[in-house]
Amino acid sequence: MTAVPLQPPRRLIEFTLDGRETRVPEGSTILDACRAAGKDVPTLCEGDTLTPKNACRVCVVEVAGARTLAPACSRRAEAGMDVRTDTRRARHSRKIVLELLASSTDLSTTPRAAEWIKEYQAEPGRFGAGAARLNEAPKIDNDLYVRDYDKCIQCYKCVDACGEQWQNSFAISVAGRGFDARISTEHDAPLTDSACVFCGNCIEVCPTGALSFKSEFDMRDAGTWNESAQTETTTVCAYCGVGCNLTLHVQENEIVKVTSPHDNPVTHGNLCIKGRFGFQHVQQH
Amino acid sequence: MDLHFGDGKPTDQERAAVDALLGPASSPWEGADDRSETDLRWARGGRDARERRDQLLPGLHAINDRVGWISEGALDYLCRRLTIPPADAYGVATFYAMFAVAPRPARVVHVCTDLACAVRGSAALCADLEERLGAAGATEGDVTWQQSPCLGLCERAPAALVLQAGEPASAAGRAPSPLHSGPRKAAAEVVRRRTSAVVAPATAGTVASAATAPEAAPGEPPAAMAVPQAGRPDLTLLKRVGVVDPASLDDYRAHGGYAALRRAFGIGPAEVIREVTEAGLLGRGGAAFPTGRKWQATASQPDHPHYLVCNADESEPGTFKDRVVMEGDPYALVESMTIAGYAVGAHQGYLYIRGEYPRAVARLEHAIAQARSRGFLGENVLGHGYAFDIELRRGAGAYICGEETALFNSIEGYRGEPRSKPPFPVEKGLFGKPTAANNVETLINVLPVLTMGAEAYAAVGTGTSTGPKLFCVSGSVRRPGVYELPFGAALDELLELAGRPESIRAVLLGGAAGGFVRPDETDIPLTFEGTRAAGTTLGSGVVLVIDDSVELPRILLRIAEFFRDESCGQCVPCRIGTVRQEEALHRILDRRGAEAADDVALLREVGSAMKDASICGLGQTAWNAVESAIDRLGVYAAADPERSTT
Numbered sequence: 001m002t003a004v005p006l007q008p009p010r011r012l013i014e015f016t017l018d019g020r021e022t023r024v025p026e027g028s029t030i031l032d033a034c035r036a037a038g039k040d041v042p043t044l045c046e047g048d049t050l051t052p053k054n055a056c057r058v059c060v061v062e063v064a065g066a067r068t069l070a071p072a073c074s075r076r077a078e079a080g081m082d083v084r085t086d087t088r089r090a091r092h093s094r095k096i097v098l099e100l101l102a103s104s105t106d107l108s109t110t111p112r113a114a115e116w117i118k119e120y121q122a123e124p125g126r127f128g129a130g131a132a133r134l135n136e137a138p139k140i141d142n143d144l145y146v147r148d149y150d151k152c153i154q155c156y157k158c159v160d161a162c163g164e165q166w167q168n169s170f171a172i173s174v175a176g177r178g179f180d181a182r183i184s185t186e187h188d189a190p191l192t193d194s195a196c197v198f199c200g201n202c203i204e205v206c207p208t209g210a211l212s213f214k215s216e217f218d219m220r221d222a223g224t225w226n227e228s229a230q231t232e233t234t235t236v237c238a239y240c241g242v243g244c245n246l247t248l249h250v251q252e253n254e255i256v257k258v259t260s261p262h263d264n265p266v267t268h269g270n271l272c273i274k275g276r277f278g279f280q281h282v283q284q285h
Numbered sequence: 286m287d288l289h290f291g292d293g294k295p296t297d298q299e300r301a302a303v304d305a306l307l308g309p310a311s312s313p314w315e316g317a318d319d320r321s322e323t324d325l326r327w328a329r330g331g332r333d334a335r336e337r338r339d340q341l342l343p344g345l346h347a348i349n350d351r352v353g354w355i356s357e358g359a360l361d362y363l364c365r366r367l368t369i370p371p372a373d374a375y376g377v378a379t380f381y382a383m384f385a386v387a388p389r390p391a392r393v394v395h396v397c398t399d400l401a402c403a404v405r406g407s408a409a410l411c412a413d414l415e416e417r418l419g420a421a422g423a424t425e426g427d428v429t430w431q432q433s434p435c436l437g438l439c440e441r442a443p444a445a446l447v448l449q450a451g452e453p454a455s456a457a458g459r460a461p462s463p464l465h466s467g468p469r470k471a472a473a474e475v476v477r478r479r480t481s482a483v484v485a486p487a488t489a490g491t492v493a494s495a496a497t498a499p500e501a502a503p504g505e506p507p508a509a510m511a512v513p514q515a516g517r518p519d520l521t522l523l524k525r526v527g528v529v530d531p532a533s534l535d536d537y538r539a540h541g542g543y544a545a546l547r548r549a550f551g552i553g554p555a556e557v558i559r560e561v562t563e564a565g566l567l568g569r570g571g572a573a574f575p576t577g578r579k580w581q582a583t584a585s586q587p588d589h590p591h592y593l594v595c596n597a598d599e600s601e602p603g604t605f606k607d608r609v610v611m612e613g614d615p616y617a618l619v620e621s622m623t624i625a626g627y628a629v630g631a632h633q634g635y636l637y638i639r640g641e642y643p644r645a646v647a648r649l650e651h652a653i654a655q656a657r658s659r660g661f662l663g664e665n666v667l668g669h670g671y672a673f674d675i676e677l678r679r680g681a682g683a684y685i686c687g688e689e690t691a692l693f694n695s696i697e698g699y700r701g702e703p704r705s706k707p708p709f710p711v712e713k714g715l716f717g718k719p720t721a722a723n724n725v726e727t728l729i730n731v732l733p734v735l736t737m738g739a740e741a742y743a744a745v746g747t748g749t750s751t752g753p754k755l756f757c758v759s760g761s762v763r764r765p766g767v768y769e770l771p772f773g774a775a776l777d778e779l780l781e782l783a784g785r786p787e788s789i790r791a792v793l794l795g796g797a798a799g800g801f802v803r804p805d806e807t808d809i810p811l812t813f814e815g816t817r818a819a820g821t822t823l824g825s826g827v828v829l830v831i832d833d834s835v836e837l838p839r840i841l842l843r844i845a846e847f848f849r850d851e852s853c854g855q856c857v858p859c860r861i862g863t864v865r866q867e868e869a870l871h872r873i874l875d876r877r878g879a880e881a882a883d884d885v886a887l888l889r890e891v892g893s894a895m896k897d898a899s900i901c902g903l904g905q906t907a908w909n910a911v912e913s914a915i916d917r918l919g920v921y922a923a924a925d926p927e928r929s930t931t
């Protein structure tokens with residue numbers, strides 16, 4: 001995402017980012033500014049198509065004069081702010097957040113998690129073997145997608161995508177609280193008995209692989225999932241006249257999953273059940 | 286939005302509970318059984334119903350109060366009535382500790398195991414209860430018992446609360462508030478008359494008998510019993526507690542009530558704010574923010590309506606002052622809220638009381654109804670052309686709802702998760718509108734500010750901490766209770782009043798989110814600046830005294846357990862950090878020195894990230910008390926004669 005919008009023009013505000021005078025359009029977050037300046041701040045709960053819940057706190061930065069650190073993904077840049085992205089305090093919190101997450105959650109399918117754990121020298125093992133974990137069995141209650149909440153970091157993205165930010169189906173919510181909080185349907189009913197319309201938009205935004213296509217889940221299980229051997233082809237969905245973009249992920253001549261480009265101004269990566277899951281017929285011939 | 290409901294049907298009882306709150310369903314669109322001609326052509330619900338989202342929490346209460354738990358059918362029916370997706374409502378119902386979504390007996394006994402009760406023997410009480418009522422959480426006959434966080438009865442610790450679900454004895458609905466300009470249009474909260482019993486101080490015998498027959502349990506002592514100074518002429522905030530009849534508006538007026546509101550009307554809103562600002566009134570909820578500035582900021586917002594919220598969700602372990610004031614002098618709060626509403630330009634006030642305070646809820650419901658019927662609330666308060674009304678909302682067992690933005694979410698019918706700030710409530714608060722949120726003690730201070738005048742008020746206390754202050758003294762003292770002292774008195778003075786024990790091991794100031802001080806530090810001046818200079822905090826005014834008989838590591842473990850239980854779960858440092866903190870404290874429970882060093886280091890590292898990176902005050906302060914116990918009390922240090930503190 002670039003920090004320079006095409007239109008409408010906005011007022012520029014000036015603030016200091018790691019000691020450099022920086023100008024960003026009003027309304028930009030600190031993260032927008034960091035990205036425009038080529039700084040790599042780790043993020044997990046932030047997503048390009050959603051308003052982040054700023055729940056993971058892995059993106060925290062130091063704002064001069066503030067008692068606590070600020071989430072770069074959500075805090076708007078203000079004129080005159082003095083922001084440091086790489087201080088000891090900020091790095092310490094990021095390291096601890098990564099340790100806490102990795103000690104309780106399976107991050108094996110979270111892109112970049114391993115890289116950041118190394119970068120911040122996080123040692124998730126130091127909480128001991130007895131450290132509480134989520135320990136959830138994968139929920140497989142339909143043929144289209146699997147919910148493996150052992151990998152869930154509770155970023156709220158799927159809830160927001162299913163709810164008021166995109167799909168308006170409100171099939172899932174956060175239930176319980178504290179460490180026992182889980183993403184859940186009402187009364188923990190199977191998806192097939194819930195309001196889920198299987199648009200798969202929650203899978204599209206999930207940053208950890210906790211939500212995945214059944215095809216991907218099965219292939220990973222069988223040890224045949226091989227991302228490096230996959231090709232991606234973006235095309236137009238043929239089911240109806242809306243013209244959504246589909247990205248077909250193909251491994252060994254089989255479509256293994258379908259995503260959708262987030263920069264499409266109409267769909268922002270959202271699809272319906274047909275575009276997302278109706279790829280079997282393509283493979284029949 | 287395309288709502289999807291299961292096949293669950295409510296029982297007659299569940300339907301009646303919801304209908305008593307919302308009125309009967311008028312169309313099948315919202316759950317009625319019969320279809321009328323127009324229903325075939327006209328879809329209803331939608332926007333109208335969605336605007337009643339804030340009735341979700343009262344609705345869940347209605348079902349839980351009647352049946353004791355919330356079934357699928359009941360939740361579905363409530364969701365139909367309010368056009369709320371069931372998954373969403375399920376997320377809300379499972380957020381609060383007082384609700385259950387699995388069957389359980391109608392009678393639930395909550396036994397406090399929090400700090401003051403732990404000091405006063407709750408562990409033995411629980412062990413005894415296990416023999417009489419079975420294990421916690423198990424069902425014995427038609428009753429179950431469970432451990433509970435602080436019930437706000439700390440002066441009578443150990444404490445228990447019996448809640449009995451069932452038919453309301455009087456289902457007389459009250460008229461909907463006539464001037465509601467916010468999103469909620471109709472729907473009156475029904476006056477509940479439940480059989481609940483407070484047992485404090487509790488013994489296994491008294492709890493067991495109240496659990497069998499709550500209606501036969503002895504009544505609670507009057508609120509004044511919690512005020513050892515009651516009746517003393519030099520009291521300001523507590524002067525009416527024990528003196529005035531809490532059920533009589535006339536008696537309140539005979540004791541100086543409504544003089545402050547008359548003065549407010551006389552000088553106008555801007556002058557009221559000026560007086561409060563010049564009086565130097567600082568918020569008493571813990572943050573010590575200048576009240577006048579908050580009011581000014583709210584009053585000057587161009588966006589409308591403005592709201593006033595009274596935060597009476599007093600859940601900090603060791604805090605019970607708001608309960609005592611609300612029970613002993615409820616009209617004082619009604620009057621203060623009216624003044625605050627007038628000052629900030631609000632026409633609707635919300636009073637959010639924690640659900641574990643049945644008597645305070647009843648007293649305020651009564652006081653509000655009386656004030657309304659006598660023209661002290663309503664379209665035209667006292668004939669001054671100012672419209673103001675108060676709605677009471679009950680919390681449902683969630684400490685975090687004392688955080689103001691979580692409280693807004695709770696009122697609005699969402700999970701009580703804090704919002705990130707900015708934007709601040711004065712700009713975007715309840716229902717996204719400018720909101721002044723104050724706690725009970727802050728608000729009742731406005732009465733003396735107006736009756737004495739800013740100058741006289743500011744002369745009380747110290748230069749920067751002005752006025753009188755309430756303290757909740759509990760633990761190992763002879764006369765626990767709520768004390769009023771002018772700011773600046775030393776901790777020693779307060780301990781003398783309350784009956785200092787032979788040997789003090791430590792004093793916890795400010796509650797679970799506060800900090801410990803040593804017995805040789807009890808000359809600390811009780812002011813915001815004085816405690817800050819001493820590296821601790823006044824917080825919510827908790828003074829929990831711990832004598833030599835109490836094992837500190839166990840108290841610390843209880844604090845950690847409390848925060849782990851009460852974390853909303855939104856952000857990682859707090860959701861997982863509180864768990865790791867508790868685990869570490871468990872490991873070092875009986876260790877000292879080198880044996881504890883690794884875990885102490887781990888605690889420090891996790892604690893500093895929680896302080897720095899958590900979204901709200903809960904996660905930011907969850908490590909304070911433990912940190913102070915390590916640093917000031919040397920709690921895990923080796924038994925080393927060099928360290929005088931262990």
Ligand code: SF4
Binds near residue numbers: 170196199201
């Ligand atoms: S597939 Fe679509 S409807 Fe179903 S839970 Fe995910 S976002 Fe919601």
Ligand code: SF4
Binds near residue numbers: 156158202205210
């Ligand atoms: S399932 Fe994925 S998107 Fe949903 S909260 Fe968990 S990690 Fe986030």
Ligand code: SF4
Binds near residue numbers: 851856904
């Ligand atoms: S700090 Fe704790 S209580 Fe506050 S938002 Fe985060 S998880 Fe919730």
Ligand code: FES
Binds near residue numbers: 044046071073
């Ligand atoms: S990415 Fe900013 S808080 Fe999660």
Ligand code: FES
Binds near residue numbers: 401443444
């Ligand atoms: S009532 Fe038990 S600690 Fe407050």
